[in-house]
Amino acid sequence: MNQMTSVEKTVSTEANKITAEGVQVYYGDTHAIKDVNVQIEDKTVTAFIGPSGCGKSTFLRCLNRMNDTIDICRVEGQILLDGENIYDRKVDPVQLRAKVGMVFQKPNPFPKSIYDNVAYGPRIHGLARNKAELDEIVEKALRRGAIWNEVKDRLHAPGTGLSGGQQQRLCIARAVATEPEVLLMDEPCSALDPIATAQVEELIDELRQNYSVVIVTHSMQQAARVSQKTAFFHLGNLVEFGETGQIFTNPTDPRTESYITGRIG
Amino acid sequence: MPVSWLILILAALTLGGYIAGRARARASVQGDVRRLHSLPSYYGYNVALFALVPALAVLALWLLAQPMLIDARVSGMIPDTLIPEGSNQSLVMSDVRRVADGLELAVSSGAMSADEVAALDADATDIRARLGEMGVALGSDVRPEVLEAAQAYRAMSSTGTLWMTGVVLVLALAGLAWSYSRTHSEFRARNVVERGVLTLLILAASIAILTTVGIVLSMLFETINFFSLHDWKDFFLGATWAPNFRGDSELSILPLLWGTLYISLIALIVAVPIGLFAAIYLSEYASKPVRAFAKPLLEILAGIPTIVYGLFALLTVGPLLVDIFGRGEEGLLGLNWMSGATSVLTAGVVMGIMLIPFVSSLSDDIINSVPQSMRDGSLGLGATKSETVRQVVMPAALPGIVGAILLAASRAIGETMIVVMGAGAIAKFSLNPLESMTTITTRIVSQLTGDTDFASPETLVAFALGLTLFVLTLGLNILALYIVRKYREQYE
Numbered sequence: 001m002n003q004m005t006s007v008e009k010t011v012s013t014e015a016n017k018i019t020a021e022g023v024q025v026y027y028g029d030t031h032a033i034k035d036v037n038v039q040i041e042d043k044t045v046t047a048f049i050g051p052s053g054c055g056k057s058t059f060l061r062c063l064n065r066m067n068d069t070i071d072i073c074r075v076e077g078q079i080l081l082d083g084e085n086i087y088d089r090k091v092d093p094v095q096l097r098a099k100v101g102m103v104f105q106k107p108n109p110f111p112k113s114i115y116d117n118v119a120y121g122p123r124i125h126g127l128a129r130n131k132a133e134l135d136e137i138v139e140k141a142l143r144r145g146a147i148w149n150e151v152k153d154r155l156h157a158p159g160t161g162l163s164g165g166q167q168q169r170l171c172i173a174r175a176v177a178t179e180p181e182v183l184l185m186d187e188p189c190s191a192l193d194p195i196a197t198a199q200v201e202e203l204i205d206e207l208r209q210n211y212s213v214v215i216v217t218h219s220m221q222q223a224a225r226v227s228q229k230t231a232f233f234h235l236g237n238l239v240e241f242g243e244t245g246q247i248f249t250n251p252t253d254p255r256t257e258s259y260i261t262g263r264i265g
Numbered sequence: 266m267p268v269s270w271l272i273l274i275l276a277a278l279t280l281g282g283y284i285a286g287r288a289r290a291r292a293s294v295q296g297d298v299r300r301l302h303s304l305p306s307y308y309g310y311n312v313a314l315f316a317l318v319p320a321l322a323v324l325a326l327w328l329l330a331q332p333m334l335i336d337a338r339v340s341g342m343i344p345d346t347l348i349p350e351g352s353n354q355s356l357v358m359s360d361v362r363r364v365a366d367g368l369e370l371a372v373s374s375g376a377m378s379a380d381e382v383a384a385l386d387a388d389a390t391d392i393r394a395r396l397g398e399m400g401v402a403l404g405s406d407v408r409p410e411v412l413e414a415a416q417a418y419r420a421m422s423s424t425g426t427l428w429m430t431g432v433v434l435v436l437a438l439a440g441l442a443w444s445y446s447r448t449h450s451e452f453r454a455r456n457v458v459e460r461g462v463l464t465l466l467i468l469a470a471s472i473a474i475l476t477t478v479g480i481v482l483s484m485l486f487e488t489i490n491f492f493s494l495h496d497w498k499d500f501f502l503g504a505t506w507a508p509n510f511r512g513d514s515e516l517s518i519l520p521l522l523w524g525t526l527y528i529s530l531i532a533l534i535v536a537v538p539i540g541l542f543a544a545i546y547l548s549e550y551a552s553k554p555v556r557a558f559a560k561p562l563l564e565i566l567a568g569i570p571t572i573v574y575g576l577f578a579l580l581t582v583g584p585l586l587v588d589i590f591g592r593g594e595e596g597l598l599g600l601n602w603m604s605g606a607t608s609v610l611t612a613g614v615v616m617g618i619m620l621i622p623f624v625s626s627l628s629d630d631i632i633n634s635v636p637q638s639m640r641d642g643s644l645g646l647g648a649t650k651s652e653t654v655r656q657v658v659m660p661a662a663l664p665g666i667v668g669a670i671l672l673a674a675s676r677a678i679g680e681t682m683i684v685v686m687g688a689g690a691i692a693k694f695s696l697n698p699l700e701s702m703t704t705i706t707t708r709i710v711s712q713l714t715g716d717t718d719f720a721s722p723e724t725l726v727a728f729a730l731g732l733t734l735f736v737l738t739l740g741l742n743i744l745a746l747y748i749v750r751k752y753r754e755q756y757e
């Protein structure tokens with residue numbers, strides 16, 4: 001891991017939103033994440049890339065403790081959010097998840113209306129004082145999710161009745177409606193056409209003004225387009241982490257190079 | 266030849282048919298099974314099916330029909346004068362059958378030779394004593410007419426059985442030979458076997474359905490009998506239940522229905538919240554070891570016979586309630602509202618306890634079928650566990666849970682033992698849960714126990730009550746299934 005130290009030096013510690021140190025994840029006896037150190041900066045987009053099954057989703061789920069819901073999953077090491085270890089006993093995972101939002105790999109709208117899906121988070125956290133404010137929040141979130149025009153006439157139709165790509169954007173809207181400080185997006189564009197993809201990328205860029213975004217993607221072009229930092233995972237190891245431009249043009253590890261040029265994965 | 270031998274022979278023919286069919290199929294393509302239309306074993310199954318199924322079907326029908334036909338013929342031989350006062354034809358016929366069986370036993374055990382039996386004379390030999398020696402006890406001395414009928418019975422059943430054996434064996438051999446001759450490489454044995462399997466499955470399904478239809482029809486006939494003896498307006502619209510075996514009773518279902526529904530309501534009030542919360546705890550909160558321990562335990566609870574719950578009502582819950590609400594100054598609350606241990610509340614509470622595992626295990630299955638990704642979605646937005654359960658899991662599972670509750674309700678309505686022991690026997694309309702009341706099921710039991718006369722409305726009313734109960738629970742079950750099914754479609 002000598003190559004990485006040079007990269008780490010350029011990262012200023014104050015701007016770090018999330019710092020992961022020596023993270024190990026086990027599913028029962030399977031060692032899914034092996035000693036990962038990574039810094040996620042505030043107001044930046046970080047992309048996780050790597051072949052299928054290398055542990056991107058697993059690591060992403062560690063960042064807001066969604067792995068707690070999996071019985072056999074065990075996390076070691078520490079992950080600091082604003083300097084505080086999120087795996088500390090004092091930390092309430094519920095509050096943490098309100099700050100660190102997540103868009104899942106598979107769209108999972110609730111069996112409720114489109115409106116109620118988006119209003120779910122704001123209602124739970126009491127973000128709106130009245131109905132008008134809530135309407136406003138819902139509309140804004142749906143616009144940011146690039147789905148407002150398609151659903152504005154049927155806000156009270158069930159969210160489960162939408163197409164796969166629409167559901168994916170609904171879930172993005174649902175996640176941004178709660179205004180999280182960090183947004184974790186697991187392949188948010190996997191079912192989207194190029195136009196919707198461009199709109200979601202625009203949203204990611206816009207979110208970067210205030211928040212930090214982590215995005216898992218299988219598209220090299222997307223990673224290159226939207227992210228400033230890129231982490232390459234392989235078989236549970238963080239192989240290389242650094243400036244996106246540097247990773248794509250001048251990777252230090254041979255595995256990274258073969259992956260981005262299409263030889264492994 | 267006894268039937269068990271016949272069945273053994275059939276089994277042997279089936280097995281032989283299977284082996285022969287398979288071998289012939291292989292031989293017809295010189296051992297190159299790729300040229301066969303179906304796998305060789307299908308040819309075997311085909312031959313086996315044709316050897317077994319028709320023969321077995323005829324055997325079953327014959328075994329059912331023969332005794333009926335013989336009974337009808339023989340009972341014609343018994344003169345009416347022979348039937349003693351207070352007895353009837355069927356009692357005499359059962360005597361005849363016993364004598365015939367006894368003689369059969371005598372011959373097969375070697376106590377008498379066949380000729381000896383044929384030469385028996387009721388006046389000369391004490392047949393009752395001789396059969397008694399062999400362990401066949403008869404209620405009275407054998408009269409000549411009975412002996413004659415028994416001899417005829419024996420003769421007919423032995424010829425019948427002989428014919429049956431012949432017909433069944435011929436049928437099995439013919440089936441075997443025919444299907445064996447059809448076995449060659451082009452023959453579509455697999456399709457035939459598939460159709461055979463399908464027929465078998467349909468048969469099984471239709472037996473289940475036909476039995477239900479049979480039950481309903483038999484209830485229906487008796488109910489029609491009842492309504493020809495008793496005014497239907499009194500049954501459905503009257504206000505009093507006062508059966509009187511000297512006639513002129515008032516038989517209205519309404520007070521019984523009231524008792525049934527009231528007790529069921531209390532049972533549901535007890536069972537639904539507790540069962541539902543238990544299910545939520547088990548499926549959402551409990552750790553793996555707790556769940557692995559508690560779930561089977563709850564299911565064992567569901568297997569306790571209801572009579573045990575009845576005892577619990579009678580011995581524990583009833584007296585406890587009396588201690589609380591009754592006994593005046595000596596009671597816990599110093600009240601005197603309740604005098605006896607049997608009451609609507611006793612039966613309702615115990616029935617509710619009985620239903621808890623039923624509600625919880627059904628709801629647990631339904632809650633578990635809500636996909637984990639729903640919960641993840643909610644938790645990922647920063648919702649707490651109980652918010653997730655309340656706002657995402659429950660709404661998604663609600664239709665299924667309503668279905669489960671309706672199923673529980675129909676069980677409560679049809680429950681008998683607990684109400685027999687816990688609810689009392691007084692039919693009335695009352696809102697006081699501390700009084701005893703009675704239900705449809707307990708009245709059915711009491712109308713059919715003791716001296717019954719199947720020509721009086723007081724007895725026949727049981728069938729009308731039973732049919733009403735059946736319609737009621739059937740309606741509830743259909744509603745429940747409809748709701749559950751509709752809910753299933755949402756996810757698949």
Ligand SMILES: Nc1ncnc2c1ncn2[C@@H]1O[C@H](COP(=O)(O)OP(=O)(O)OP(=O)(O)O)[C@@H](O)[C@H]1O
Pocket residue numbers: 027030032051052053054055056057058059070105
């Ligand atoms: N719930 C689980 N139980 C057991 N093993 C799991 C579980 N989830 C993931 N794994 C294992 O952990 C490893 C990493 O899985 P993960 O889902 O993180 O991969 P990924 O990089 O997101 O892949 P993809 O790009 O296909 O989504 C895999 O080997 C997988 O089999």
Ligand SMILES: [Mg+2]
Pocket residue numbers: 056057058105186
């Ligand atoms: Mg993944």
